[in-house]
Amino acid sequence: MTGLRSLAGRPIAEDERRGAFWIAAAILACAALALLLLPGGEAALAPPPEQEATVAAPPGPAPHRARPLAQPLAAARRFLGGYLPFLYGRGSARAVAAAAPSLRDRLAASRLRVPPAASERHPRVVGLDGRRLASGRVLVMARIADGGAAIYPVSLTLARRSGRWLVVAVGTD
Numbered sequence: 001m002t003g004l005r006s007l008a009g010r011p012i013a014e015d016e017r018r019g020a021f022w023i024a025a026a027i028l029a030c031a032a033l034a035l036l037l038l039p040g041g042e043a044a045l046a047p048p049p050e051q052e053a054t055v056a057a058p059p060g061p062a063p064h065r066a067r068p069l070a071q072p073l074a075a076a077r078r079f080l081g082g083y084l085p086f087l088y089g090r091g092s093a094r095a096v097a098a099a100a101p102s103l104r105d106r107l108a109a110s111r112l113r114v115p116p117a118a119s120e121r122h123p124r125v126v127g128l129d130g131r132r133l134a135s136g137r138v139l140v141m142a143r144i145a146d147g148g149a150a151i152y153p154v155s156l157t158l159a160r161r162s163g164r165w166l167v168v169a170v171g172t173d
Contacts, residue, residue, distance in 0.1 A: 012050070048102030069130045072138040072158045075165035076128060079156065082141055083170065084123040085106075088146070100159070100166040121146040136160070 012020070066099040079098040085091030086107065093107035127143035157169040 017114075018139075021105075052079060063118075069132070072165045073128055073130050073140060075158055075168065076130070076140040076142065076156050077125065079167045080125050080154070084144065087112070088121060088123060089119040098125075098163060098164075098166055100168045103168055103170065118146075121148065126151060133157075138165070 025030060042097075072094045075098040081089060081100075082096035086093055086096055089112070092112075093104055096104055096107060099107070123144050123146040125142055126145045128140060130138050130140040135137055136159070139156045140158060142154045142156065143151050144154055145151045154169050156167050158165045160166075
């Protein structure tokens with residue numbers, strides 16, 4: 001035990017310091033990889049959502065009662081069905097459903113350059129959460145997996161226009 005105390009009290013040489021750094025970095029990288037490989041690992045690393053609304057039907061209500069965010073979430077899913085292929089270079093902006101005309105025009109006018117590696121990926125929605133905003137709009141956070149190393153978020157702002165929910169703004173966080 002005294003041998004360990006004497007080692008702990010002495011200064012660390014520069015080469016020992018570098019070695020200790022790389023060992024610690026490898027341990028942290030392995031721990032992060034292990035967390036990602038565990039079921040639900042991506043969710044464990046994500047920050048907790050604020051005032052997230054549930055999409056699942058609450059137990060016990062009448063079946064004819066509509067869920068509060070069902071329509072905006074359905075519109076967001078329709079939008080993403082056209083937007084993701086467009087984003088990856090396999091679709092046109094005009095084919096993006098549930099988009100406000102001004103947003104569709106901005107998408108069509110954008111000069112989207114897609115790297116070859118990205119155009120070969122197949123994005124899919126792995127999660128969709130929504131919450132109402134004070135302005136009467138709905139913020140939807142979509143989680144997208146495309147076969148890459150990470151799942152990434154896309155935020156959609158929806159507004160009710162002419163009796164329909166339309167995406168008026170889109171962004172990545």
